Every structure is written in structure tokens, then in C-alpha cells.
Amino acid sequence: MRGHATSLRLAGIVCIGLSAHAGAPPERGTSMALVSAAFAPGGELPAKYTCEGAGVSPPLSWSGVPAKAKSLALVVVDPDAPDPAAPMRTWTHWIVYDLPAATNGLPEGAGRGALPTGTREGRNDWDRSGYGGACPPIGRHRYIHKLFALDVVLGDLHAPDRAALERAMQGHVLAQAQLIATYAKHGGH
Numbered sequence: 001m002r003g004h005a006t007s008l009r010l011a012g013i014v015c016i017g018l019s020a021h022a023g024a025p026p027e028r029g030t031s032m033a034l035v036s037a038a039f040a041p042g043g044e045l046p047a048k049y050t051c052e053g054a055g056v057s058p059p060l061s062w063s064g065v066p067a068k069a070k071s072l073a074l075v076v077v078d079p080d081a082p083d084p085a086a087p088m089r090t091w092t093h094w095i096v097y098d099l100p101a102a103t104n105g106l107p108e109g110a111g112r113g114a115l116p117t118g119t120r121e122g123r124n125d126w127d128r129s130g131y132g133g134a135c136p137p138i139g140r141h142r143y144i145h146k147l148f149a150l151d152v153v154l155g156d157l158h159a160p161d162r163a164a165l166e167r168a169m170q171g172h173v174l175a176q177a178q179l180i181a182t183y184a185k186h187g188g189h
Contacts, residue, residue: 032177045181051135057111069149072099095122140184
């Protein structure tokens with residue numbers, strides 16, 4: 001996505017304001033923040049949210065959504081797949097879009113169908129909708145939760161993968177924020 005980006009790093013929380021090259025102009029002085037009550041920014045993702053636990057999505061909350069936002073999108077990715085020492089791809093764990101702009105968070109387990117009315121999901125890299133818990137084959141991986149404020153409601157994109165969602169969002173991002181957790185399997189891998 002093109003545009004002028006500014007960022008502010010606060011205690012491991014990355015708040016980014018991104019001006020879109022098309023669509024609504026950026027809102028000055030607006031920065032979004034994304035946090036979780038389940039883990040500290042940059043901290044370890046509790047096993048409950050992984051393949052070694054219940055595999056449910058963690059609780060997330062956010063603030064600073066621009067007033068001009070029409071919807072939100074959330075993408076959770078692992079850029080360290082399959083091995084952080086030699087990453088070969090970014091693995092998508094969850095795609096959520098058309099979240100109502102007034103939404104200020106998602107409860108634990110929202111990735112199992114407890115999403116706000118009107119919210120849509122895309123296909124993760126297991127080729128299914130919903131949240132896929134962290135399950136790194138080797139080493140400690142990063143799990144990046146990315147939240148985007150959009151100047152449009154995207155509508156039915158027919159269960160898009162991450163690339164299709166990114167194409168649909170191009171030129172419509174008013175602001176974004178991200179939250180990173182890490183995880184390594186405890187089974188000796």
C-alpha cells in the first residue's frame with residue numbers, strides 16, 4: 001500500500017497512522033492502539049490460544065479508530081514459517097473484515113463464530129475460515145495481529161485469502177495498528 005506512514009512505539013505496542021493514496025484523506029493526530037488482556041506486547045502467547053491448548057482466539061481490544069472509518073479488518077500472521085532461522089513464508093492464522101467501525105474489541109473465542117453482526121471472515125492458510133491457533137513446527141515464532149481502519153465496508157469478497165483482502169483494502173486504509181506475541185511449542189521442539 002502506498003502512502004505516507006508515521007509510527008509511534010509505546011511499550012512494545014506499535015501504533016501506525018497510514019494515509020491512503022486514494023479514498024478519504026488521513027485524519028491528523030489519530031493513531032490506533034491494539035492490545036490484549038491475555039499477553040503483554042511482545043510477550044508469550046499463552047498456550048490456551050495455540051494447538052497445545054484450546055486453540056481459541058485471544059481477547060483483543062483497540063482504541064483510536066478514526067472517526068471517518070466505515071469498517072475494520074483484522075489479520076493474524078506468522079512471518080516466521082516454517083523455521084524462524086530460515087523463514088520461507090508468512091502463514092495466515094485468521095482473517096476478519098467488515099467489523100463495524102464502532103467495535104472496540106473481540107472477546108476470547110471470537111474466532112469460533114462469536115463475531116459482531118455483519119462481520120465476515122476470510123480463509124486462513126489451513127484453507128478454512130476462523131482462527132487457527134499458533135502451532136510452530138520449530139523454534140519461537142512471532143504472531144502479528146494487524147488491525148486496519150478502512151474508509152469503506154468491503155462487502156462479500158467470497159472468503160478471501162490474505163492477498164485478496166490486501167488487494168481489496170488497497171487505497172482504503174485510514175490507520176492501522178499491530179500487536180505481536182511470540183510462541184514456541186513446549187513439547188521440546
